[in-house]
Amino acid sequence: MEVNVPDLRIAQPNIPPESSLPPGKRAADAAPSAIRKFLLSRGNSAYTDLSFQYLMALCGFSIFGIVLLIFVELVGRSQMAWDQFHFEFFYKVYTDATTNTVLYWDPVNSHFSGLPFIYGTLVSSFLALLLAVPLAIGVAVFLTEMCPELLRGPLAFLTELLAAIPSIVYGLWAMYALVPLLREHVNPFLISALGWTGLFSDDNPTGLGFVAAGLILAVMILPIISSLTREVMTAVPHSQREAVLAIGATRWEMIRMGVLRNARIGIVGAIILGLGRALGETMAVTMVIGNSPEIHRSLLSNGSSMAAVIANEFAEATSDMHRSALMEIGLALFIVTIIVNALARLLVWAVTRGAPAQTH
Amino acid sequence: MRTEYKLRSRFRAFTDHAATAIAVLSTIVVVTPLIAIFIYLLIRGFGSLNVAFFTKVPAPVGEIGGGMANAIVGSAVLLGLASLIGVPIGIGAGIYLAEFGRGTRMAYAIRFTADVLNGVPSIVMGLAAFSLVVIPQKHFSAFAGGVALGIMMIPTICRSSEEMLLMVPHAVREAALGLGVPNWRAVLSITVKTASPGIITGCMLAFARVAGETAPLLFTALGNQFWSTSLNEPIAALPLQIYVYALSPYDDWHRLAWAGALVLIVLIVLAVSLVRYVTSRGVLKGTS
Numbered sequence: 001m002e003v004n005v006p007d008l009r010i011a012q013p014n015i016p017p018e019s020s021l022p023p024g025k026r027a028a029d030a031a032p033s034a035i036r037k038f039l040l041s042r043g044n045s046a047y048t049d050l051s052f053q054y055l056m057a058l059c060g061f062s063i064f065g066i067v068l069l070i071f072v073e074l075v076g077r078s079q080m081a082w083d084q085f086h087f088e089f090f091y092k093v094y095t096d097a098t099t100n101t102v103l104y105w106d107p108v109n110s111h112f113s114g115l116p117f118i119y120g121t122l123v124s125s126f127l128a129l130l131l132a133v134p135l136a137i138g139v140a141v142f143l144t145e146m147c148p149e150l151l152r153g154p155l156a157f158l159t160e161l162l163a164a165i166p167s168i169v170y171g172l173w174a175m176y177a178l179v180p181l182l183r184e185h186v187n188p189f190l191i192s193a194l195g196w197t198g199l200f201s202d203d204n205p206t207g208l209g210f211v212a213a214g215l216i217l218a219v220m221i222l223p224i225i226s227s228l229t230r231e232v233m234t235a236v237p238h239s240q241r242e243a244v245l246a247i248g249a250t251r252w253e254m255i256r257m258g259v260l261r262n263a264r265i266g267i268v269g270a271i272i273l274g275l276g277r278a279l280g281e282t283m284a285v286t287m288v289i290g291n292s293p294e295i296h297r298s299l300l301s302n303g304s305s306m307a308a309v310i311a312n313e314f315a316e317a318t319s320d321m322h323r324s325a326l327m328e329i330g331l332a333l334f335i336v337t338i339i340v341n342a343l344a345r346l347l348v349w350a351v352t353r354g355a356p357a358q359t360h
Numbered sequence: 361m362r363t364e365y366k367l368r369s370r371f372r373a374f375t376d377h378a379a380t381a382i383a384v385l386s387t388i389v390v391v392t393p394l395i396a397i398f399i400y401l402l403i404r405g406f407g408s409l410n411v412a413f414f415t416k417v418p419a420p421v422g423e424i425g426g427g428m429a430n431a432i433v434g435s436a437v438l439l440g441l442a443s444l445i446g447v448p449i450g451i452g453a454g455i456y457l458a459e460f461g462r463g464t465r466m467a468y469a470i471r472f473t474a475d476v477l478n479g480v481p482s483i484v485m486g487l488a489a490f491s492l493v494v495i496p497q498k499h500f501s502a503f504a505g506g507v508a509l510g511i512m513m514i515p516t517i518c519r520s521s522e523e524m525l526l527m528v529p530h531a532v533r534e535a536a537l538g539l540g541v542p543n544w545r546a547v548l549s550i551t552v553k554t555a556s557p558g559i560i561t562g563c564m565l566a567f568a569r570v571a572g573e574t575a576p577l578l579f580t581a582l583g584n585q586f587w588s589t590s591l592n593e594p595i596a597a598l599p600l601q602i603y604v605y606a607l608s609p610y611d612d613w614h615r616l617a618w619a620g621a622l623v624l625i626v627l628i629v630l631a632v633s634l635v636r637y638v639t640s641r642g643v644l645k646g647t648s
Contacts, residue, residue: 059450310483314578
């Protein structure tokens with residue numbers, strides 16, 4: 001059956017159909033523009049994808065940017081003190097004209113020496129390490145190897161909580177509970193028992209001083225050292241433990257030879273990380289160290305630390321030179337903690353083979 | 361020979377028991393002061409906490425009463441600003457490390473630098489913010505405090521969100537890409553959304569850590585005795601106020617400092633417990 005379909009097509013110009021042309025002359029074979037080539041190769045979301053990738057890379061590089069920013073700002077603002085004192089800033093000793101005593105930090109006469117602060121930081125940090133490291137390793141050994149399963153969770157949670165408490169709260173507790181305890185009971189005992197060493201004199205009856213600062217710092221760095229030590233100890237493969245047990249070792253010998261020996265480097269890294277934290281700790285130290293820019297041999301004397309002097313004096317610094325000197329102390333603190341932390345991270349990562357699971 | 365052996369094995373057994381005793385003892389020595397700190401804080405803090413603490417501004421020196429309402433609101437403002445700066449950049453850095461830079465040397469360097477930055481003392485961050493914001497503006501401000509806290513949050517959030525994103529299984533990403541979803545869309549709507557409980561808890565952890573920081577605020581936000589929410593003026597903050605009150609010679613202010621410390625501790629314990637609870641449920645369970 002024939003259907004009469006009217007031809008409604010508009011008259012077309014006489015273009016030969018594409019396929020009759022030889023290949024190479026077809027419109028579809030014409031060289032595509034650069035944009036079309038790009039989109040054809042990657043799909044039509046190429047621009048958005050690329051810009052998203054660059055945006056995320058920018059965020060990633062912001063980490064470098066932050067370090068650079070801090071460094072540049074600190075160097076810039078400490079330029080004045082550096083131009084005046086150069087390296088003398090870190091070891092010069094002045095003499096007070098009127099009383100003929102040794103003087104280090106005198107903002108009124110523009111005498112600035114960072115020596116008492118470096119001394120205070122080092123003494124309080126090393127005292128803290130001395131107290132915290134044996135305890136932290138003991139806790140880590142107990143939690144990893146000896147602890148019954150039921151206790152492990154709550155104890156680990158407790159140590160994690162200890163790490164999360166802000167330092168101002170530690171400082172508050174130290175000032176109102178620890179310092180009176182030291183003043184009444186511990187310091188007299190130390191003076192009577194260990195006064196012969198020359199390290200404990202009774203000049204300072206307040207209870208503040210390096211011992212108080214060292215104690216509170218020890219409490220603060222203990223959870224860090226302990227949890228990192230636990231991490232490196234669990235990273236030691238079980239085959240090591242089993243091998244030592246198989247040749248007849250007791251449990252302590254297994255821990256000593258199989259675990260601690262392999263995790264040695266990581267434990268050193270954990271200790272250095274704790275040192276890094278202790279070096280930079282501000283609030284708790286400021287509240288208990290006594291804040292006097294002097295150097296005395298006695299561990300019970302008042303002192304100051306680099307972070308403490310910045311916290312105390314910066315908001316009220318009167319002269320530009322004073323602020324610049326404090327910025328220089330901040331720069332020294334920044335460089336030292338960067339080096340210490342970098343060293344610690346490298347050591348810990350060497351044992352755990354790559355980034356550890358927890359972000360401490 | 362036989363007696364030597366018996367002597368030696370007795371010595372070994374003794375050292376084994378001694379080591380166990382020392383380990384247990386050190387755990388007790390560590391845990392007891394910790395519990396003592398908590399209990400002492402709770403006792404001193406609860407005794408000082410009342411409704412006025414949350415609603416009143418500090419009273420004039422010597423008068424009883426008054427609270428820390430301006431400090432709590434000030435802390436909220438500062439933390440809001442810090443999160444605004446720190447969270448997007450931190451999550452962006454985490455996305456770069458997990459999605460686009462995985463395995464590259466650049467990613468290793470960024471991860472390393474972020475960890476090192478985490479260890480830099482917070483007072484140095486405060487000095488940098490002072491130099492960057494306070495000196496050009498010629499006055500202390502809440503904005504400077506927010507900037508200081510914000511750049512402290514970035515490395516922490518970067519590391520934790522990277523870890524959470526690494527836990528998302530490849531099958532999820534490949535399914536999205538196989539369906540023709542553009543890469544940027546797959547990362548944002550599929551991968552990040554799958555890891556979002558973990559990322560949010562990472563942000564909460566950084567938030568809790570920064571909430572207790574005092575040192576960077578000492579000379580950026582400076583603290584304020586009066587009611588202020590403006591970004592261009594000094595603003596009070598809870599840890600800062602605790603510090604000022606603790607060093608003062610007035611008993612009433614000491615009482616307020618203890619109450620403030622209790623509030624801070626409760627906030628942080630809640631955040632840490634919540635983080636533990638959410639991460640224990642796993643990455644994928646939280647989404648469905």
